[in-house]
Amino acid sequence: RWRKWQIRARIQSSIDRNLAQAMNELERIGNLLGLPKSVKDEGALIYRKAVEKGLVRGRSIESVVAAAIYASCRRMKIARTLDEIAQYTKANRKEVARCYRLLLRELNVDVPVSDPKDYVTRIGSLLGLSGASMKLAAEILEKAKNVGLTAGKDPAGLAAAAIYIAALLNEERRTQKEIAQVAGVTEVTVRNRYKELIQELKIEIQNQ
Amino acid sequence: MEQTLDLYAMERSVPNVEYDPDQFPGLIFRLESPKVTSLIFKSGKMVVTGAKSTEELIKAVKRIIKSLRRYGIRIGGKPKIQIQNIVASANMHVHVNLDKAAFLLENNMYEPEQFPGLIFRMDEPRVVLLIFSSGKMVITGAKREDEVYKAVKKIFDKLEELDCIKAVEEEEELEI
DNA sequence: GCTTTAAAAAGTAATGT
């Protein structure tokens, strides 16, 4: 039937137009975040599923793209906070988070719980720390997880504190302020996590 | 209440109420004892929040109406009360492995970068639970008190069965 | 979707001393 064909064509073209615009946005934001092609491709796949399910209706393309990028980063274990991603959009973190939750509930995307260790690599390299310190920080986080210290806590804050301790022990100290800034958390959070980690894991820190 | 109300008149004659129709269509009325807050609409319908029990809620509704009458607002008949949502907190006195629970439970969401609790949507009873590593939790969405107790027992048993619990003490619960 | 109301949980944030 002609009518059926027309409707199909119309829907298809609207999806195509939406996708074309979204892919530009995805490319733009992905590049600003310095994401590898594989992560952008995964984000594109997630976004395509969302459009086909009509999840973008009533929402800005940009915020759904941002949410798809975040979901992709999480799946590929690329440490990026929602704030980092949302800063390149007109939407705020809350709106992007809302879209992200929608993607999780409506699409069959499996996203693992984020691992603080993934943040160690990013924070460590941004600070120019040695591989040994990053490895030590990861070991500290593993111990913390095993004694149930990490549940409910922001992975970025945990990673920041572990890095702080590891750098201290390896004599390549960075200030809490420097670490907090690249980790995207406050100094207070780094300090709180730091205190808890050294106390519960009985880590000896020499003065100064 | 099955009658329309003049909210402008109420704002003029009843003390300590807030009414800004541009901001929100309901008039805000706060009762000191029992401590509840009520949103009153011109349709005669109202929302009462903050009551700690059904008894307290009924008492509060009666007092709100008595108070309005005292200030010259004409209200007739008895109010029809429906409980729309019960919010409760509970404590299991155990440590919960949220990472493991997030992996093993079906309808859950656990995003520690956004919120420290694991959000679990239970089908039967139909409630939502916010579960924290401390073993404390929030149960919301219930319409009857027994749903709350049922949900707490059910999630405790499930977490135990999935080996997501580490003993600290005993079991207990509360209601808001 | 949004607006408003209340309450709990635990973490993080902003601001103040």
Place this chain on the structure above:
DNA sequence: ACATTACTTTAGAAAGC
């Protein structure tokens, strides 16, 4: 380095934009 206040999440109703 502290404290205090405020915001994040969940549900539900109300009338209207």
